[in-house]
Amino acid sequence: MLMSAPARCLSIALLCSLLASAAGPPAARAAVPPPTDVIIVLRDGSDVPGRVRSLERRLGIRASHTYERAMSGFAAAVGAAQFRALERDPSVRYVVPDREIRVQAQEVTPGLKRVGATASELAAVDRRDLFTQRIDADIAVIDTGIQRSHPDLNVVGGHNCTNPDPTAWGDGHGHGTHVAGIAAALDNDIGVVGAAPGARLWAIKVFDYRGYGKLSWYACGVDWVAGQRDRTNPERPLFEVANMSLRTEGSDDHDCGLTNDDPLHEQICRTVSAGVTVVVAAGNDRNNASNWIPAAYDEVITVSALADFDGMPGGAGPSTCSSWGSWDADDTFANFSNYGGDVDLIAPGKCVLSTEPDGTYGVMSGTSMATPLVSGAAALWLAAHPGASPAAVRAALRAAGSPRWFRETDPDGTHERLLDISSFGAGPDFLLGLSGSRQFVGLAGRSVSYTVDIVRRDGFAGPIDFRVSGLPPRVKGSFSTSLSKGLGGLTTRLTLSVPDAHAAGTYAFTISGASNERTRSLGVRFTVDDTAPTATGLYGQLEGTTLGAGTVPYVLRWRGLDAGTGLSGFELQRSTDGGSFLSIATVPAAARLSTRWLPRGHRYRYRLRAVDRAGNRSDWSTTDAVGVGLVESAPSAALTYRGEWAQVALVGASAGSVRYSSDAGARARFAFTGRAVAWVAPTGPTRGRARVYLDGTYWRTVDLYSVSSSARRLVFLHRWSVSGSHVLEIRVSATAGRPRVDVDAFALTR
Numbered sequence: 001m002l003m004s005a006p007a008r009c010l011s012i013a014l015l016c017s018l019l020a021s022a023a024g025p026p027a028a029r030a031a032v033p034p035p036t037d038v039i040i041v042l043r044d045g046s047d048v049p050g051r052v053r054s055l056e057r058r059l060g061i062r063a064s065h066t067y068e069r070a071m072s073g074f075a076a077a078v079g080a081a082q083f084r085a086l087e088r089d090p091s092v093r094y095v096v097p098d099r100e101i102r103v104q105a106q107e108v109t110p111g112l113k114r115v116g117a118t119a120s121e122l123a124a125v126d127r128r129d130l131f132t133q134r135i136d137a138d139i140a141v142i143d144t145g146i147q148r149s150h151p152d153l154n155v156v157g158g159h160n161c162t163n164p165d166p167t168a169w170g171d172g173h174g175h176g177t178h179v180a181g182i183a184a185a186l187d188n189d190i191g192v193v194g195a196a197p198g199a200r201l202w203a204i205k206v207f208d209y210r211g212y213g214k215l216s217w218y219a220c221g222v223d224w225v226a227g228q229r230d231r232t233n234p235e236r237p238l239f240e241v242a243n244m245s246l247r248t249e250g251s252d253d254h255d256c257g258l259t260n261d262d263p264l265h266e267q268i269c270r271t272v273s274a275g276v277t278v279v280v281a282a283g284n285d286r287n288n289a290s291n292w293i294p295a296a297y298d299e300v301i302t303v304s305a306l307a308d309f310d311g312m313p314g315g316a317g318p319s320t321c322s323s324w325g326s327w328d329a330d331d332t333f334a335n336f337s338n339y340g341g342d343v344d345l346i347a348p349g350k351c352v353l354s355t356e357p358d359g360t361y362g363v364m365s366g367t368s369m370a371t372p373l374v375s376g377a378a379a380l381w382l383a384a385h386p387g388a389s390p391a392a393v394r395a396a397l398r399a400a401g402s403p404r405w406f407r408e409t410d411p412d413g414t415h416e417r418l419l420d421i422s423s424f425g426a427g428p429d430f431l432l433g434l435s436g437s438r439q440f441v442g443l444a445g446r447s448v449s450y451t452v453d454i455v456r457r458d459g460f461a462g463p464i465d466f467r468v469s470g471l472p473p474r475v476k477g478s479f480s481t482s483l484s485k486g487l488g489g490l491t492t493r494l495t496l497s498v499p500d501a502h503a504a505g506t507y508a509f510t511i512s513g514a515s516n517e518r519t520r521s522l523g524v525r526f527t528v529d530d531t532a533p534t535a536t537g538l539y540g541q542l543e544g545t546t547l548g549a550g551t552v553p554y555v556l557r558w559r560g561l562d563a564g565t566g567l568s569g570f571e572l573q574r575s576t577d578g579g580s581f582l583s584i585a586t587v588p589a590a591a592r593l594s595t596r597w598l599p600r601g602h603r604y605r606y607r608l609r610a611v612d613r614a615g616n617r618s619d620w621s622t623t624d625a626v627g628v629g630l631v632e633s634a635p636s637a638a639l640t641y642r643g644e645w646a647q648v649a650l651v652g653a654s655a656g657s658v659r660y661s662s663d664a665g666a667r668a669r670f671a672f673t674g675r676a677v678a679w680v681a682p683t684g685p686t687r688g689r690a691r692v693y694l695d696g697t698y699w700r701t702v703d704l705y706s707v708s709s710s711a712r713r714l715v716f717l718h719r720w721s722v723s724g725s726h727v728l729e730i731r732v733s734a735t736a737g738r739p740r741v742d743v744d745a746f747a748l749t750r
Helices: 005-019 048-059 080-088 110-114 175-184 215-227 263-273 367-384 390-400
Strands: 036-042 063-067 073-078 092-097 100-103 138-143 155-160 200-205 212-214 241-244 246-249 277-281 301-307 345-348 352-356 360-364 429-435 439-442 446-457 464-469 476-479 491-498 505-515 518-529 534-542 551-561 567-576 582-588 593-599 603-612 626-632 639-642 646-649 657-661 667-683 689-694 697-703 710-732 741-743 745-749
Touching: 036 048, 036 080, 036 215, 036 263, 048 063, 048 073, 048 080, 063 215, 073 080, 073 215, 080 092, 100 212, 100 215, 110 345, 110 367, 138 175, 138 215, 138 367, 175 200, 175 352, 175 360, 175 367, 200 215, 212 215, 215 263, 241 367, 246 277, 263 277, 277 367, 277 390, 301 367, 301 390, 345 367, 367 390, 390 446, 429 505, 429 518, 439 446, 446 505, 446 518, 464 476, 464 491, 491 518, 534 603, 534 667, 534 710, 534 745, 551 567, 551 603, 551 626, 551 745, 582 593, 626 667, 657 667, 667 741, 697 710, 710 741, 710 745
Parallel strands: 138 200, 138 241, 155 200, 241 277, 277 301, 301 345, 439 518
Antiparallel strands: 036 073, 036 092, 063 073, 100 246, 352 360, 429 446, 446 491, 464 505, 476 491, 505 518, 534 551, 551 593, 567 582, 567 603, 603 626, 626 745, 639 667, 646 657, 657 741, 667 710, 667 745, 689 697, 689 710
């Protein structure tokens, strides 16, 4: 029975969330407590079966898995003495502890529509499962297994690494069957359809029914994949693609694991070198994929997850389910997905409907669900381009990728393209797109830049000659490269130099790319804005809650407006002790205040101007000069005490000490000239109250009590409109149970 997405969504999403929990720490080459499971990597050229038998006899161990294809080695349980003997053996390169690994967790689904499968002539989605139309490719799903008899899957075989029976590769968990359907479900008018409809699926089982797996099982699966050959051409591997929707902690040594003793990396490098395209999940940890393997490896295609609910760009689709405790917005980077420079492509991975065991269907979310879309796309590509190298497959998929998603929601600065297979089978071609928004120019003129996206379709790899036409008089344009070659040419950059004296208005021009007899064009605009922004009313005052380390908090406020293209920000400058104005900050457009921490003993002036998106600048708005003073607690001509007061050291105090009193009626008197003053004191659970007087008049009572202790607090602050001579007096109230009142310092502006 086909179960609707909403019906299964919450429970399955929770299951995937649990399955995506963090794995154990990375392997360490240190002594391990006996007995422990380890992976022993032998030196290349060894007679692996013979060497394993010899070590088994001599050390009294038993191999649980033997690796002969992607690397030379075996897995076994060993004691401490056996571990040390293996490390000393000249035929052993290294020994690493085994560890747990984790899975990541006929309707044409929105995700399949979004990646262009329904428009692909190669995929040929038409609800008819003709044997001759099934994609001629083999996909290894390294996962929890696959249901053998699911009516919507073309499952042809497998291998089990989780126990001694290699034929027990059926799926008792569900994750692998779900992944398999996304990659290659049949186009047969029932259930769902995959990215590579009807491709031959192989279940390489490295997780048990609980979703539990071990590194040694994973290594067994990769080794088995590397050892299978194409039955019609033994020079080629059996598998076009290997899908790995799983991850564990680790990093890329950029040396195929030879530097950091990573057996999985060594295996994958050899598998890729043999011609198998390996596609892996970025992971669901909301952090950088460089922290996880195999996602971090340079040799694989790493996939992040997009939230897409309607199969179309634009962000208009309503969210259909929650996963990892949240409801993502349509067309955005899934908030559970890992990110970073190691990610090659993004594909839909939120609320994905696919096959499940017992012939059913259900919804899951995760980069696990995005990865098989790319695996299916790779199989589709290789079916039309047999023998293409894994590097060429990655380049082709990235080149055909679409920039049409809300890339600004990507947590990092390297925004991967969205998988797009719509052109597969349509013949080589290219399209042009534009990144970023319309550019603006002020009356003084300026240079503006545009990033032009090149979408290479169905293997188009020819050179593209770029030109710009229709520019206004005296405007010049230049490209970062005028001739873009190969699948790696995914962008070019156009820079316009626009001189002054152009009339206000919007100007249109055309960017064209030509290759042989094929020309593609793109309409572009820039706007000249003749309206200057305004910045007015700049003023500053002593303001804040805490004194800095020898500095006083001073808050600047202002008004800003632009009626044309909108503000881009403000430039803030400062003059110290009558010197020249120097730039100190660029303030965001939305801000209307800035806190500056001013060192004592100087006089300051500030000025600020607004800048709009066209580069126009307002006149300067300038403050009067302000002097900053700070008088610490030691007695002086300005600061006198009456009653019992003691000076004590205090960590965090302005000068490293405070003066305090618990004597009712004790007074601290501060005489000064200024326009603002602040009493600075520590607060805490033992502090009490004091009455504050200004110029002989009671002003208010200050309570220094707080649950936790805090230093350099501005506990009383008062400002006047003009500078003048004043007296601030503190009178201790002797609060019951907490009579202590402290004086740290007095801050003032003049």
